[in-house]
Amino acid sequence: MNRILAEPAISYHRSPVRSKDYIIIQNETSISQNLNWEKKTHGFFKEKNVTSFDDSKYRMEIAGEKFELYSNLKLIGDQIEDGAEILSRDENWDDDGALATDTETFLKAARFIVQYANHVHDKYHETLTAPYIDILRDGAVSVHWEAENNAQLLVVFKKKENELAYFFAEQGERKIPLKSAIVPNDPVDETLALWMKNYLNQKKETNYQIPTKYIEWY
Amino acid sequence: MVLESARDKKNKRLPAISSFSLSDNDHGNLSVDWERKTTPEESIARFGASYKFGKKEYKPYENRAIYALDISFLNSLSDVEGVIYDPIFYSQPVKGRVNNPAHSLIRFNLALEENGINDPETLLKIRDHAAKQKVSYDLEKVHAMVDKLRNKVSEN
Numbered sequence: 301m302n303r304i305l306a307e308p309a310i311s312y313h314r315s316p317v318r319s320k321d322y323i324i325i326q327n328e329t330s331i332s333q334n335l336n337w338e339k340k341t342h343g344f345f346k347e348k349n350v351t352s353f354d355d356s357k358y359r360m361e362i363a364g365e366k367f368e369l370y371s372n373l374k375l376i377g378d379q380i381e382d383g384a385e386i387l388s389r390d391e392n393w394d395d396d397g398a399l400a401t402d403t404e405t406f407l408k409a410a411r412f413i414v415q416y417a418n419h420v421h422d423k424y425h426e427t428l429t430a431p432y433i434d435i436l437r438d439g440a441v442s443v444h445w446e447a448e449n450n451a452q453l454l455v456v457f458k459k460k461e462n463e464l465a466y467f468f469a470e471q472g473e474r475k476i477p478l479k480s481a482i483v484p485n486d487p488v489d490e491t492l493a494l495w496m497k498n499y500l501n502q503k504k505e506t507n508y509q510i511p512t513k514y515i516e517w518y
Numbered sequence: 519m520v521l522e523s524a525r526d527k528k529n530k531r532l533p534a535i536s537s538f539s540l541s542d543n544d545h546g547n548l549s550v551d552w553e554r555k556t557t558p559e560e561s562i563a564r565f566g567a568s569y570k571f572g573k574k575e576y577k578p579y580e581n582r583a584i585y586a587l588d589i590s591f592l593n594s595l596s597d598v599e600g601v602i603y604d605p606i607f608y609s610q611p612v613k614g615r616v617n618n619p620a621h622s623l624i625r626f627n628l629a630l631e632e633n634g635i636n637d638p639e640t641l642l643k644i645r646d647h648a649a650k651q652k653v654s655y656d657l658e659k660v661h662a663m664v665d666k667l668r669n670k671v672s673e674n
Binding site for chain 1: 572
C-alpha cells in the first residue's frame, strides 16, 4: 500500500503577552507612586532593563581599520587596543621558535569581537564582558572570554586565509560544552551570539526588588 | 615551563593559553620535563643555559614559570597520542645546548584534529589543569646553576 505522508502542519501562535503588557520599571519609587501598577502589568514586568540602554556609539581605529562600538562597550574597545600589542612581536617572540602573527589575522579577531558585542547589545540589550586577545605560538590569534559561573569561550583565528575560526565554550559546574566553528567576517552566528548573551554578559546591578506586599498577588 | 609576559601578568592571565600552544616548528610535540628526573631549578637552569631558537644568544630565564601537568590527565585528552620520555644527550659538549635527562614530549595526534594544531578545547583544558598546579622554585639557586652550566661548556 502506497501512502504519501503529508507534511506535518505547523501552526504558529503569537504569545498572548503583547509589548504593551510590559512596563519598564525605572526604580522602586516610581512603582510605589503608581497606584494602578497591578492592573497595568498583568503580572509581567521587564526587570532586566532597569539600567538605561545607551545607544550612543564611539569610533576607534586599530591597525588602520575603523571600528564603531556602543559606548557601553568601551572596556571591550580598550581590550582590543591592548591586544594590538601582539602585532609588535617578531618571529621567535618566545625564544623557542614561536611564529609572528599578521595584521589581517588580528583584524579578523577584532572584527569578530566588535560584531558580536554590538549584536548582543543591539538585539538583547546586554553588555558582554571584555575578552583577552593573545597570540598563539603558530601565529594564530586567540580571543578568550572568562565570566562568572565558570563560563569561558576561546576562539582561535588561524593565520591562513579562508580558514574557519574554531571555538570551544563551556559553562557551569558541569562545564557543559559548545564546540563548533565560524567563518570569519560572515554574518553573526545566532547560536553563538545567544550563548554569549547568556553566559558572557556583565552582571547588572539592579536596585529593583519585588515589593513584598505584591508577591502574594502573583 | 612557560613564558610569563608583562602583558599577561598585568591582565592576570597566567598561565597564558599560548604557553600550551604549538608552533609549526614543534612538529606536533610539546616539550616538557619529567619531574622524576629533575628539580624545578634544574629545568629552568637548563633553559637559561640554552641558546634562543636559531640564534647564538642565551635565553632569558627570569621570566619563566613552571606548571605541572599530570600524565593521566594528558592521556585522557582525545588528541594527545601519548607522553613519551625522550632524554637528550650530546656526544660532545655543545655551547648553547644542554643535556636534558628529563626531556619528554607530549605528542599530539594531529590526524584527529580537523582544525590542525591548537584546538581550542585542548588548549583550554590544559591551561585550566595547569593553572591549579604552579610549581615554585628558588631563583637564587637557578642563577648559580645557570652560571655553572654556561661556564662548563665554555671551558670545554
